[in-house]
Amino acid sequence: MRLTSIAPTTTVSPATKPRRLRVALAGNPNCGKTSLFNALTGARQHVANYPGVTVEKRTGTFEIDGEPTDVVDLPGTYGLSAFSPEERVAEEELASGPDVVVVVADSMQLQRNLVLLAQVLIAGANPVLCLNMADEARAAGQKLDLPMMEKLLGIPVVETVASRGQGLPELLAAVRRAAAAPLARHRVVLGEQLDGALAAIAARLPPGPRSGLSREWNALRLLLDDAAVVARLRALPTGEEAITEARRQRMRLETEAGRPVSVFVAERTFGFVDGFLRETRTPPPRIDTRVLSDRLDDVIAHRYLGLPIFGAVLYAIFWLTFTVGEAPMGWIETGIGWLGALVTGFWPHGSDSLLRSLLVDGVIAGVGGVLIFLPNILLLFLGLALLEDSGYMARAAFLTDRVMHRFGLHGKSFLPMMTGFGCSVPGILATRTLENERDRLTTMLVLPLMSCGARLPIWMLLVPAFFPPAWRAPALWIIYAAGVALALLLALLLRRTLLRGEDAPFVMELPPYRMPTLRSVLLKMLDRARLYLSKAGTVILGISILLWAATSSPKPSSYRIDSRVAAGEAVAAADLAAARTAEELEFSVAGRAGRFLEPAFAPLGYDWKMVTAMIGAFAAKEVFVAQMGIVYSIADPEEGTEGLRARIARDYPPLVGVSLILFLLISAPCMATIAVTRRESGRWRWALLQLFGLTGIAWLVSFVVYQVGRLFT
Amino acid sequence: MILTSSTAPSLMSEPLEDYLETIYLLVQEHGFARVKDIAKARDVKAATVSIALRKLDEARLVNYVRREYIGLTTKGEEAARRILTRHRLLTRFFEEVLGMPAHAAGEQACAMEHVLTDEAMDRMVRFFEFLGTCPSVLKAFGQCPVGARPGDEHSCGAYSPECARCSLNPKESSMSIASMKPGQSAIVTQITATGALRQRLLDMGILPETAIDVERSGPGGHPLWIRCQGARLALRRAEASNILVRRPA
Incomplete structure (x- = not known):
């Protein structure tokens, strides 16, 4: 290997007044870069998206000798060839001239990892080489000559074990050294x-x-x-x-x-790395020995055993999310209820204050709607972080890719979609594991078709109302299956139309299994939770207040039921209150909208009551049941399910039931889903497409089913 | 400035030849060429055009019909036609024979038309004549993975038995890793992918002359799980078929 010494051409000019140091972390996927970022910044970090793309931008600060330093974690890339959004983002960040670029490399995979270092060197950045996972490499018998590396490259080289925080002081010192006085860097000789x-x-x-x-x-x-x-x-x-x-x-x-110039350049770059390693690495770890990881894969990634094992793992995660999460959800619900009662108590009993209604039914109920998902999200992301950090996620994608690819999706789409059966919100957040933007958007857009947990109360109300006992279980099964089938078909359609384009190359690295560290797993989990609360939460709160206003105002000045009581009709107190609530809802903006929209839904077989209930269901799917209870003036819809079911069964033929179930399955996902889609896709465009696209499809499907069904009944 | 019509390439500089070509096309279309039309067509300033025109005038290639209406002298017309013929021939070669997109083919032709000697041009014409009598050669080239265009199906029907690089050759020596079974190893000979996929494969260290072991496959045979330079990689069938390998006999 030959290296030519050149004068340092640094971007750091000593003349400028001291400003904050800017450090960028670059590295291959799975090199432990994010662990290093977390170890450096701790809680002082911020996660956002790069404008216009679904690539995460992670920034943070840390201190070197008491001096605050900004750090940006570049997306994990194998190169800087600008073919993927990640690579473009990484290149642009380099072009913005960070003072020091810490190139993080997996010590066990130096050959491939150092190609990125070579590119960073050619790009003229001021790098520090950080050899991460040094413990694994040492255990495998690899010895590295660090002083020789520094001499050959002309940059500081340090070893770290980021997951345990080892080597960080040395790294900080190296960054400081590089920033203060760049060594005589050497040029990469490519022949x-x-x-x-x-x-x-x-x-x-x-x-x-x-x-x-x-x-x-x-x-x-x-x-x-x-x-x-x-x-x-x-x-x-x-x-x-x-x-x-x-x-x-x-x-x-x-x-x-x-040969093509791209092949030639790659060969020369790998040649440079090979030469460098020949002089600095002894003895190279024997890569052909079958390590524990491979023996694990013989079972876990087995052709036939792999999928059943994956099924069991999925079950465990859902159990964790939805069973263990139930108790804290209950606590939050109780807490919200208690808070509502407390605030209600500030007003004299029976008072009709608008402010009270806004606080209790709007703000507190809205915040509750946001918080209620928090246990689910925390637990699900605990599970996902474990899968990711252990290396299992890549195996799961390997196992499911064949089926998912048929529908234009990716192996990594599988898990988020399964999560959607529980709740679309964590499912959409989980699409972050998908690297390719098109794959991610497709998964996100069709995900609400997976029948979520909040829709279960609706099925519990409607299925027994319209189907004889023997048909109830199959009907429920068909509802879920129809959702899955539609999601896959829609994904295929999206990939053929709006999100058309060549498939992103599915060249996925399968990292060796690693023991996840508590710190990294907890950080990942809290990160997502914070993001959900701060970004999605504000939108959800806003929409719930709007919906509150729509369902509670304006109030009627007189009630029909009162005039009937005045006329001498005997009505029980509870029925009187329920009848008044029903009239209020009918008179409100939502009720009027329901009546106004009735003609649009008449071809589907619905009346204004159903439409009004659907407007409420936009806040949260399960609200549909409560709203139906109100419009039917049933005092307590929870206790009155039987009565409500009987009323519905009496008022509508089964065909309307089928049409209604289909509509509720496919149509507008709840506002939390829309808010999260907006947040995760970075654009309102996609959230609105999801909202109106799915509702449009729902209308069409229900229309066809109802109209065709009418021909036969 | 001297224009030769012998075997040596023209001594006139590239930009001047390009101007001549532009003027020729403008005259063909409108009957005359004006400075501003030339400037617009070549996307340069009028002043730049004037300098070029002065040089062309010195070489007696253009004449001024009226103050700003420019025509070509007989000599100029000859020179322009010579370049244009080369341009068209080269474009055809890159587009029809090598299968490049029309736009890229035109660009290549623009770069090469100035250096193509008369001999090279003569040979190229003969090659086109040969293709006319033996079109199966062109077809075979277009369908062979070595010469394939992006998106083509690899269904080489007209390979020659001697063609060792053709992946569909019945000889075991060359194939894509998509047809390998778990437990088999091979050496990469060529990567036929283009664009992002090619770059991704190269970045992952899949280079000519590196060893690949197929370790396992997913349910139903795909994706393929391979090991290359110490890393485990998963590839779909479509990607795997872009990596040509030779297996040790």
Whole structure:
């Protein structure tokens, strides 16, 4: 290996007044970069999305000798080739000129991990090499000559075990050293032919764009015919010259090397890493020995055993989420109820204060609606974090990809969709494990079709009302199956239309199994919970207040039931109150909207009562039952389920029931789902598409079923 | 400036030849060319065009019909037609024979039309004539994974038995890893993927002359679980069929 020494061309200028240091973490997926980020920042971190893409942007701060330092965790990438959103984001962050780039490498996978270091070096950044998981490598018998590495690369090199916080002081010292006085960094030598070609192109590059990246890097991107770089150069007066030169060099190299230039460049980069490792690594760990991980995979990723095992793992997670989560959900519900009662107590008994109603029925009920999912979300993400950190998630994707791919989805879509049976909100949050944007959006958009837990009370009300006992279990099964089938078909449709495009390459690395650390798992779990509460929570609260207003105002000035009582009709006190509530709902904005929308739903067989109940169900699906109770003036819908069921069965034919069930299964997911979709996709566009798209499909399906059904009855 | 029509490429600089080409096309279309039309067509300033025109005038390739209406001299027309013929021929070659997209083919042609010698052009014409009499060669090239275009099905019907690089060759020596079974090993010979997939495979260390072991497969045979340079990777059938390998005999 040869390295040429060059004068440091650093972006740190000592003349400028001291400002906060900016550090970027770069590394391959599964190299422990996020663990390192967590170990560095602890709770002082912030997770958001990069604008316009579903790539997470994690920023935070930590201190070096008491000085605050900003750190950004770049998305895990294998290279900087700008083919995926992750790689584009990583390259742009590098171009923004961080003071130091910590390249995190898995010590067990140096050969591939150091390719990224080579690219970062070529790009002209100021890197520190952090050899993570040093304990595993040592245990496997790998010895690394760190001083030699520093000498050959001209950058600080440190070893860490990020999951246990080992080596952090050394890393901080190295960052400080790199930031204060960059060592004489060395240029990555890619061989005479390639270096010559790059120099020739670089010489013709006009100054200006992407100045945060070295000329050599821009020349390399141009040589590889990066469409974005070509387009940017076209816009410059002398850019065409560099493009022509790159074309000429590309042709020359391809003729000389007898292979595509991309292959040639990759070979030379790997060659550089190989040479470097030959001089600094002894003895290389024997990669052909079958380690414990492989023996585990013989069972866990087995052709036939793999799926049943995955089924059991899924069951365990759902049990954790929905059974263990039930108790705290109950506590929260009780707490909210108690708080509501407490606030109600501030007003004299029977008072009709608007403020009381706003606080109790709007704000407290709204906040409750947000908080009620929190135990589920915490537990589910505990389970998901365990699966991810242990390396099992990649195996699950491996096992389910074949089926999911048929429908344009990804192996990693499976778990979020299964979670959707419990609740769409954590399911949509779980799509974060999908790297590709199209896969993620598709999964997110169809996920509400998985019949969630909140819809179960609706089925409990409607199925016995419309089906004879022998048919109830099959009917319930058909409802769930129909949801799954529609979700898969819709995914296929989306991938053929709106989210059309080549499949993202499914070249997935399967990391070795690792013992998850408590710290990392807890951080991941709390991270999601915080995100849910702060971002989705505010939207949900806003919508619940709106819905509260719609269902409670305006109030009628007189009640029909009162005039009937005045006329001498005998009505029990409870029935009187219920009848008044029913009239209030009928008179409210929601009731009027129900009446107004009735003609639109008449072809589906619904009357205004059902439509009004559906408007309420937008707040939360299970509200449908309560709303139906109100419009039928049944004092306590919980106790009166039997009575309500009888009324519904009497008022509507079974065909309307089928149509209604289908509509409720497919139509507008609840507002929490919409809010989370908005939050996770980064755009209202997708959330609204989900809302109106699903409702439109629901209308169509119910319409066809009702109208065709009428021909036969 | 001298224009030669012998075997050597033109001594005129590339930009000047491009101007000549532009003027020729404009004259064909409108009967004349104006400075501003040329500037617009070539996306440069009028002043730049004037400098080029002065040089062309010195070489007696253009003449001024009226103040700003420019025509070509006989010599100029000859030179322009010569370049245009090369341009069209090269475009056809890149597009029809090599299967490049029309836009990219045109770009390639633009870059090469200036350096193509008369001899090279003559050979290329003969090659086109040969293809006319033997179209199956072109078909076989288009369908062979080595020459395939993105999106093509690899169904080489016209391979030659001697063609060792063709993955569908009955000889065991070359195939894609999609047809390998768990427990088998092979050496990568070629990656036929393009774009993001190619880059991803290269980034993962799947390079020519590296060893690949197929360790297991998913339920129903796919995805494939391979090991390459110490890493375990999962690939779908579609991706795997882009990695050509040779198996040790």
